[in-house]
Amino acid sequence: MNANFEPISILPLSVIDWRHAIKLMFLGRITVIETYPDWLIRSEKLTINVPSVCVTKDYFHFKKGVRFSRYNMYLRDLFQCQYCNDVFDFEDLTIDHVVPRVSGGKTNWTNCVTACKTCNFNKGSKTNILPRIKPYKPDYYALVKKWKEMPFTVRQESWNQYLGTDKKVANR
Ligand SMILES: [Zn+2]
Numbered sequence: 435m436n437a438n439f440e441p442i443s444i445l446p447l448s449v450i451d452w453r454h455a456i457k458l459m460f461l462g463r464i465t466v467i468e469t470y471p472d473w474l475i476r477s478e479k480l481t482i483n484v485p486s487v488c489v490t491k492d493y494f495h496f497k498k499g500v501r502f503s504r505y506n507m508y509l510r511d512l513f514q515c516q517y518c519n520d521v522f523d524f525e526d527l528t529i530d531h532v533v534p535r536v537s538g539g540k541t542n543w544t545n546c547v548t549a550c551k552t553c554n555f556n557k558g559s560k561t562n563i564l565p566r567i568k569p570y571k572p573d574y575y576a577l578v579k580k581w582k583e584m585p586f587t588v589r590q591e592s593w594n595q596y597l598g599t600d601k602k603v604a605n606r
Contacts, residue, residue, distance in 0.1 A: 435448070435467075435487065435488065435489045435490070435596060436489070436490055436493060436494055436496075437489060437490050437491065437492060437493035437494075438493060439489060439596065440596075441596065441597065442490070442494065442496065443496065444578050444581060444597075445500060445501070445505075445506055445509075445574075445577060445578065445581060446503075446505070447597075450488075452475075452484045452485065455484070455485045455488055456475070456482070456484070456485065458488070459485060459488070462491070463490065463491060463492075464485075464488040464489060464490055464491065465488065465489050465491060466485040466487075466488050467487040467488060467489055468485070468486045468487040468590065468592055469482075469483035469484060469485050469486055470483060470484045470485075470486045470589075470590065471483065486589060486590045486592075486593075487590070487592060487593070487596065498574045498575075499574065500543075500571065500572055500573075500574050500577050502541070502542050502543050502546075502571075504529060505524070506572075506577065507529065507543070507546055507547075507548060508524065508527055508548050509577060509580050509581055509584070510543075510548075510570075510572045510577060510580070511547060511548035511567070512580065513527065513548065514548060515527070515548060515549050515550040515553050516530070516547040516548055516549060516565035516566045516567055517530075517549055517550070517553035517554075517557065517563065517565060517566075518550060518552070518553050519566065520550060522550050526550060526551060527548055527549065527550060527551075528548075528549050528550070528551055528554045529541065529546050529548070529549075530546065530547050530548070530549035530553070530554050530557065530565070531545055531546055532545050532546065532547060532564070532565060532569060533545055533561070534559040534561065536559055537559070537561070543569060543570060543571035543572070544569050544570060544571060545569060546569055547565040547567060547569050549565075582597070582598065582599050586601060587601055587602050587603060587604035588601045588602070588603055588604065589603065589604055590603060591603055
């Protein structure tokens with residue numbers, strides 16, 4: 435988390451590898467707020483609990499933007515194929531270019547929609563089949579709201595408090 439106790443990033447969630455967290459802790463760059471009580475790392479000289487929630491000592495300014503990514507676009511469309519309207523899992527979806535790439539269509543918020551594999555295949559490079567929505571760049575807060583409504587798990591109960599969510603804890 436940032437020095438103000440807000441996640442540094444939500445989309446994607448700012449999670450760091452535990453080795454990186456321990457390194458930053460020894461460098462004095464972060465303060466460890468919580469650790470995993472049942473997860474210990476032992477070296478010859480010391481035993482420590484792996485950090486689960488950390489906050490940076492310096493405050494970092496970040497622009498609250500929404501980067502175009504496969505996940506963020508699926509999230510904008512609520513994982514719903516914009517041609518057949520069915521909801522799919524991440525791995526069954528594709529990025530559909532409304533203006534096909536062969537015609538110079540870009541891979542960005544305003545030219546791409548979520549499509550299932552079948553619809554994307556059937557559409558091919560046809561331009562007379564239009565998606566339900568006109569693709570748009572979503573607002574950061576609207577996208578974060580959608581993300582919070584998605585089913586996902588947290589690694590520790592207390593994460594909910596920092597994320598403003600009410601999710602189940604994942605089994606490790
Ligand atoms: Zn479809």
